[in-house]
Amino acid sequence: MASQLLLLSMQLLGSPTSLALLLLSFLQGSVGVGAITFTFTNRCADTVWPGVLSGSGTPPLQTTGFALSPGESRSLYAPSGWSGRFWARSGCDFDSSGKGSCATGDCGSGQVECRGAGASPPATLAEFTLDGAGGKDFYDVSLVDGYNLPMLVQAAVPDCPDTGCLVDLNERCPSELRAEDGRACRSACEAFGRPEYCCNGAYGNPDTCHPSQYSQLFKSACPKSYSYAYDDATSTFTCNHTDYTITFCPQSTPSSGNSKNGSRRPSHEQLEDAVWLASLKASSGTGTVMAASWPVSIAFQAALTIAVVIMLDLQQHPVLVS
Template structure:
């Protein structure tokens, strides 16, 4: 396949994606060195779909890259985190590694507080540490293309929350990549989290536990799915694809939304569209009952959430 824009009517569709990702961080704490390394993950996939809903407009991309350098601001941030005073809750270290500003939104689930007034601005390369109480549950998402006045009122191209800088209890308008988490319950101290594409995609993001026990999972969608979004589901701004709807959001069809007669694990199965997302982002939560591979668990004191993680 030649580089450039290639339109496909399924069947068939052949996409090839090759991503090579490395995270390696060395942290000194109390005269001891700790190593947190995410080994190279290699994904090479070819897939063919025959779903009449989907018309794909694909910009092919093949990238073979070994990232041998450590991002300096991540290293400094992680080093700082180990010297921060310990709390009874959990720390979230949120980093903007994108090439443009983003505006993270935060929403606590019912009965849980919403920190940072529900949203804030992160410039390129900027990071922030958020302290969460024990047993917190909620979601974080990235907003892009935002413009707010001095009163915090305005709008965003994607992920907008009632036109406010501080979402203050309002959720983001899909499509938006969601980082969802439940940091323990009264009956279970284990943390559960995922990067969900159920409401579509707008910005790549990863959630990585720091200091957890062996076997902790990484939840992520590092790839830019906007480059391989079906034309029927694409959200565009000034001719550029800035978001990709889920099939449920676009059609409200029970077979895609896992509602009605499809509202159970036995009847709701992956569709061609969710398989597309899952193939490109295998560590994401791709449809309503994707617990087996999409839901991660850990018990860590802090988590690194990176928008546009290095690839």
């Protein structure tokens, strides 16, 4: 079938040269110049529904919300200069038409797709700005809007910092901050609305807004995550243009074996935790990550292009077979 399509294409285009040029052009357009791959992996015991919100002035990604079963991974591709945030919704109930809501992280769209709406607090957020100042990517995991699920962000480049919140803060959450029957933990700002917790009004600058007992609780559990609005110094990280993996419940081992992407141990000692599971496989390096994130359709296009080029070469330099 494939050979018949190839011959038909050659007849329509008039020559293998024309076909090769067309395929190469199409391949370049499909890959996208400077695109970054975000790979989402669910190690939670239950399905989660990642939400996607693009920043103002940046284009939306291929989807704004989707389901991710235990052990499953999915990749999205972001153009150069993109900014936005990701989070996981939990306890969702969607009908066959995709309508419904979630217990935590709900975006209020009433659908699986968030369609430009952000997460309702409390929710653990991963925030990215690609190709920012100095051409670097800036990224962080924020608990400023509270917490609902553990999250780990890893760059494909080994020497770039990992960040996230590996522990289950719902187990440590003070009773006054607990939300959704203990499935989420609110921030002090969300719970009490006081300016000293929200860093607004007279407390709207880093000189007057300081860590509270609640933000310090978050910080002690997750030292590399944002715990309050002015927690920049130990919470924002940079890397040179690379791909990223966002893992939900990184310490869990779901029964499903569908995940193709192993997760390396966090590179920062402050992310280490006594209950980190040895079952998390070591990363085999950036080459493997890049290969795994390359779309299958693009790989097929590349193979087809190579085949056409070989046929073109054979046509111009025929080989006699005895």
